[in-house]
Amino acid sequence: MAIIIKNITKSFTKNDNSGQLAILNDISLEISNQEFISFVGPSGCGKSTLLRIIAGLLTPESGSVEVDGVPVKKPESDRMMVFQDYVLFPWQTVEKNIAMGLKMAGRDKEYIDRKVKWAIEMIGLQGFEKSYPHQLSGGMKQRVAIARALVMNPKILLMDEPFGALDSYTKMKLQSELVQLCAKKEFTTCLVTHDSEEAVFLSDRIVVFTGSPARIQEIISVDLPRPRDRVSKEFIAVRDHILSLTTSGMTDHI
Ligand SMILES: Nc1ncnc2c1ncn2[C@@H]1O[C@H](COP(=O)(O)OP(=O)(O)OP(=O)(O)O)[C@@H](O)[C@H]1O
Numbered sequence: 001m002a003i004i005i006k007n008i009t010k011s012f013t014k015n016d017n018s019g020q021l022a023i024l025n026d027i028s029l030e031i032s033n034q035e036f037i038s039f040v041g042p043s044g045c046g047k048s049t050l051l052r053i054i055a056g057l058l059t060p061e062s063g064s065v066e067v068d069g070v071p072v073k074k075p076e077s078d079r080m081m082v083f084q085d086y087v088l089f090p091w092q093t094v095e096k097n098i099a100m101g102l103k104m105a106g107r108d109k110e111y112i113d114r115k116v117k118w119a120i121e122m123i124g125l126q127g128f129e130k131s132y133p134h135q136l137s138g139g140m141k142q143r144v145a146i147a148r149a150l151v152m153n154p155k156i157l158l159m160d161e162p163f164g165a166l167d168s169y170t171k172m173k174l175q176s177e178l179v180q181l182c183a184k185k186e187f188t189t190c191l192v193t194h195d196s197e198e199a200v201f202l203s204d205r206i207v208v209f210t211g212s213p214a215r216i217q218e219i220i221s222v223d224l225p226r227p228r229d230r231v232s233k234e235f236i237a238v239r240d241h242i243l244s245l246t247t248s249g250m251t252d253h254i
């Protein structure tokens, strides 16, 4: 197993300081090497909190996360995170943004140049090496954010709604590119998404959470061959099953 999540419990202090708000309640999950797993569930149920705990950005009250048998205590470059809002350095060019983590890790110039060139080709941004983030589209910025994570050769790629801010055409294009990247089987991916179609298109397994505090409601294995056909009967059946789980209990008051 690449990641073993054992009995994680997490709460936060309520905004009015009136006590603790339980967010995650006894979450356990095992994620295999090179697996693509997605977390879906209602807004505010604790998906990002769980991802941050895996990243080592947050500490749980009880329970543990192990990566290849080693307990997670803090962020490390073997676990890279990609956020919805890109978080690029606006004063740095594309190539400098991608090189940042490698520089901080003390890599030599020859290694950095080679890795950055590889990453730029991989994400199809040749010709934009010297561009600044404000000169790029949303999709291009997110490609840079993904490249910046991948040059670190992570064992685990953690993505929190990475395509949430993109138009549907760009989103589908990036999803297809991610399928190709993942086919190389170099890392394990945990994705948080609101988009059940995205989850079915990308994932080996989909963890459906209920809130709150978050509990695992169901884990769905998606055994369809890739690249997946979004309009096939089988694809739509899985997508609709997730939709029915995540929207159950919702009532329309129109
Ligand atoms: N640092 C914090 N301090 C206090 N409360 C927090 C903190 N971070 C998150 N929360 C609360 O924890 C709950 C879960 O938040 P989280 O961001 O994990 O949800 P989510 O499932 O990712 O939601 P969304 O789908 O809207 O992104 C929310 O009620 C949120 O207000």
Ligand SMILES: [Mg+2]
Pocket: 047, 048, 049, 160, 192
């Ligand atoms: Mg979130």
